[in-house]
Amino acid sequence: MPDVFGQSPTGLAVIIFAALAGGIVRGFSGFGTALIFLPLSTPYLGPFGALIALTCMDVFGPLPNLRRAWVDVDKRDLVRLVVGCALLLPVGLSILTRVQPEVFRYAVSLVTLFMLVVLISGLRYNGAVRRNMVTAIGAAAGFLGGVAGIPGPAVILFYMSRPLPVAVVRATILLFLLAFDFLIFGYLAAFGQLTGSTVGLGLALAVPNLVGNWLGGWMFQPARERVYRVIAYAVIAAAALSGLPLWG
Numbered sequence: 001m002p003d004v005f006g007q008s009p010t011g012l013a014v015i016i017f018a019a020l021a022g023g024i025v026r027g028f029s030g031f032g033t034a035l036i037f038l039p040l041s042t043p044y045l046g047p048f049g050a051l052i053a054l055t056c057m058d059v060f061g062p063l064p065n066l067r068r069a070w071v072d073v074d075k076r077d078l079v080r081l082v083v084g085c086a087l088l089l090p091v092g093l094s095i096l097t098r099v100q101p102e103v104f105r106y107a108v109s110l111v112t113l114f115m116l117v118v119l120i121s122g123l124r125y126n127g128a129v130r131r132n133m134v135t136a137i138g139a140a141a142g143f144l145g146g147v148a149g150i151p152g153p154a155v156i157l158f159y160m161s162r163p164l165p166v167a168v169v170r171a172t173i174l175l176f177l178l179a180f181d182f183l184i185f186g187y188l189a190a191f192g193q194l195t196g197s198t199v200g201l202g203l204a205l206a207v208p209n210l211v212g213n214w215l216g217g218w219m220f221q222p223a224r225e226r227v228y229r230v231i232a233y234a235v236i237a238a239a240a241l242s243g244l245p246l247w248g
Contacts, residue, residue: 006197011044015053019205023061023212028220028231031152031173033058033209038108038149039240045201047096047104048193051149051184056202058181061209062174065217072171077134081155081172082179084138085145089180090187092146097191099147105244107148112240115153116233119160129162141180146187151180170220 007015018040025032034054042050062069096104137158145151155176159169188194221227 007044007201015041015044015201016205016208019057020208020212023209023214024216024219025212026058026061026174026177026209027065027213027216027218029170029173029216031156031177033061033177034150034152035112035240039105039112039244042101042105042108045198047099047101047149048188049195049198052188052194052198053202053205054149055181055185055188056199057205057209059178059185060206061213062178063210064214065174066178068217069171069174072165072167073175074168074172078172078175078179080131080134081138081141081176082183084135084140085142085151085176085180086183087142088139089142089146089151089183090190092143092148093184093187093191095147096149104148108150109240109244111144111148111150111153113237115157116237116240118157120233138176141176142183145180145184151184152177 018037022033022036025036037054038050041053045053099107137154140154141151144153152173155173159172162169
């Protein structure tokens with residue numbers, strides 16, 4: 001069987017599964033596409049290939065849940081997060097061009113596992129939230145998004161540790177990550193990293209990712225916060241561990 005998008009049948013099957021699973025978790029929790037997709041796809045696509053494919057498909061994936069999220073989100077905080085992200089994202093991408101693919105894979109998995117440990121520990125932030133603090137969180141997310149492909153941890157940690165309704169947390173993370181997709185696509189183009197085959201693969205993956213997002217959104221029930229957290233944590237842990245270069 002000939003390769004498709006430069007991938008063997010096995011590699012393509014893993015990548016499609018990662019797109020579908022990432023979409024389900026994203027639709028259900030508001031985050032998780034990168035945390036699922038990057039650890040599983042990077043061994044086949046490489047760091048920049050995985051980032052490009054992720055960005056292309058992820059623009060379409062959240063569409064079924066945008067209207068619901070836009071109602072729940074704090075729009076001023078969302079703008080501050082995006083501004084901060086735009087400032088440090090190119091710095092992270094510049095560093096990524098200077099590291100080996102194995103280093104990228106370790107960074108993705110270890111940052112993901114660290115985030116998971118902190119979330120499970122039940123850390124909560126009850127102090128005052130200032131505007132510059134929100135912008136700084138966005139900047140940290142932009143840096144992590146550039147250097148490791150995962151913008152979510154800083155924002156997820158911050159919002160899931162605050163005493164906010166789960167619907168607000170989900171909406172903020174979902175919309176911020178969508179904005180990040182547009183930002184990183186522009187920066188990747190400026191860095192000369194876009195290729196036709198990888199963009200084409202990303203657009204094709206939008207189909208299973210969109211289906212996954214729809215399924216995840218259908219499964220989401222704000223009243224079942226405990227179930228929401230447990231399932232999201234379990235899937236993230238499995239993806240992070242599977243993405244470690246230790247397994248080949």
